[in-house]
Amino acid sequence: MAVGLDAPSHVLPVTGLRLGVTAAGVRYAGRRDLTLLVLEPGTTTVAAFTRNRFRAAPVLVAEEHLQRSAPRALIVNTGNANAGTGEAGLATARASCAAVAEALGIAAEAVLPFSTGVIGEPVDLAGKIAAALPACLADLAEDRWLSAAAAIMTTDTVPKAVSRQVDLGGTRVTITGMAKGSGMIRPDLATMLAFIATDAPVAHALLRTALDAALARSFNRITVDGDTSTNDACVLMATGTLAIPPLESADDPRYGPFLEALVAVMQILAQAIVRDGEGASKFIPITVRGGRDPEECLQVAYRLAHSPLVKTAFFASDPNWGRLLAAIGAAGVDDLDVARVQVWLGDLAIVRDGARHPDYREEQGKAVMAQAEIPIEVDLGRGEAAQTIWTCDLSYDYVRINADYRS
């Protein structure tokens, strides 16, 4: 049960980008598991990939192709991550690109492959993709975002897609994105899979700058279980079909509003992944402020977000603030003066100067913990830095999903 997250009913197409979906039988027969994105010539594309040292074959191939050529197509399968599959995995990823390239009459290097699903199972992706391509091509249209958002899911319970429009110098620019991901979520550069597109023309270097800036405020600030996937990828595409002067510099007064709209899209998608985190019953934004630098704020925030005792207390709606203190104290901020630490649950002050707030009453804590969304705020009392991340609780269902499902 996703927390406060409904399936999107409508997103805006981005001109210059068509999507097609079909069932290729990668893992389950009849399941729509293959998505093709086709980009108009002239599209600018940038991407970020997982920092896991075990990078899946499609990640390696996508990085290589991205360095050599401007992408014209993305081929995305669910059901098998093609990770830990050695040379055979690389070969089938390359052959998948070649099959798509042949069908579209473009170079194989202009195709980026993406895979998600079970790790370490050999799979003939290229064969399945080649067989399913005609159906995928027949489905191609600019308004297929919602079916694509559903087709890239694995253990997700809700498709994730969103649009924002922003006025840039009198022209309405569209940004639309979709993402998938539910477990093995502690992105390190990017998340499981996210694809975001805009019709604005944006220069390559500036698009890269915008992606990095937005990642640091979205996908790189979420965690479900602290596990970083082998297949994380986040792709940002600018088709440039709008007839406006291209965005080329961060000094362009239009860049600020563009970036904020991009951040909004990416934050909504990133938070949707946490809201739909495996077994999640609570959505928990964690803000740590009063740190000497952003790094120590993140250190404390992630320690809280990864503590099984904190996560199970939230699942139980138990205002067990002692577990919060224990996690803060164990975060590795060596010279932390605990007598300056303050903690709030929502608006409720629960810890003052390192001990239980004198006005705090257990009933108040229980009332906040009963909510589906529970912000934690920590003040370390030692500086001006602040950081926010988003996480969820740890429930029976997390264990069930990951014990039952070979993901």
Next chain:
Amino acid sequence: MAVGLDAPSHVLPVTGLRLGVTAAGVRYAGRRDLTLLVLEPGTTTVAAFTRNRFRAAPVLVAEEHLQRSAPRALIVNTGNANAGTGEAGLATARASCAAVAEALGIAAEAVLPFSTGVIGEPVDLAGKIAAALPACLADLAEDRWLSAAAAIMTTDTVPKAVSRQVDLGGTRVTITGMAKGSGMIRPDLATMLAFIATDAPVAHALLRTALDAALARSFNRITVDGDTSTNDACVLMATGTLAIPPLESADDPRYGPFLEALVAVMQILAQAIVRDGEGASKFIPITVRGGRDPEECLQVAYRLAHSPLVKTAFFASDPNWGRLLAAIGAAGVDDLDVARVQVWLGDLAIVRDGARHPDYREEQGKAVMAQAEIPIEVDLGRGEAAQTIWTCDLSYDYVRINADYRS
């Protein structure tokens, strides 16, 4: 259900150390929750405490007393950790020591307090302890280790105590220890609570050296859930009642055998904590070798041990080796060459050169995963360092215990 762990039926007393147990009603009426240890004059005592920045009141008082005086008594309660309790907590910890001191006719500084249980609940420990002391004193005897090991438990399902004897220059030396701990276990210097005693005379500096060396091979190499407690403490006492020349230097030929016997006692207790880890159904020793230094071996080992996806796969007896690879790759060894990584489950080679071993068959993996004890061995293929840690799986019961119980 503890994994391969029976309640001890017999341990050897250590002359010079008496123990007494009673029910003080700290949290539950009628539960034996108070333990008193009384040491003969001349006993040498060293201790290690949690590195959590939120140190419980008894930890602060015990450290202070240990610096000022040679301990003559330890008072241990379960049911309330007296942590996050501010000035009132410090006052009641000090008053507890004063009450014990008065009853025994010793200085308050010669008493060390230890508490375990719920964090952040105010408690009048001194009052409860003063009222229960007469019964505790009446119970004092050298052969009360087993009832003490039961009285210090919280969510433990099995008491943990063990003895070893070692021949030092023709004299049989005894080492007996007990420990408690089940959740919030990722000791950083020491574990929840562990008390170890020997009748050998050992100089203070050497006893400290021995404790540190043994910790690095026992309590500092276990993790249940990655959470470091506010109350961790490990105390090593040498009563010196044996009439042999004191151990004073690491060059003494008797020191090696003494240390190995101490390590054996502490490893058995540390492993017992993991075997009795909250909800544990599998006991998992993790050895990482082929590292450039011990730190990176530990980094990879703890990443595996803390990965919820790895832990739930073990709970499910699912040989999902892709999750092992993903965790190894995410451990932060930046220049790891994954093509040199080998992984074994028990004696079964599952990963060769970074991909599935060609001879590996799923049935073999399932057979190993069905065992209650499953050693993981990883070779990083880049150096000579090796480290071993011990952990357990993540089960429904872990969530149930920590969602139901205010620990």
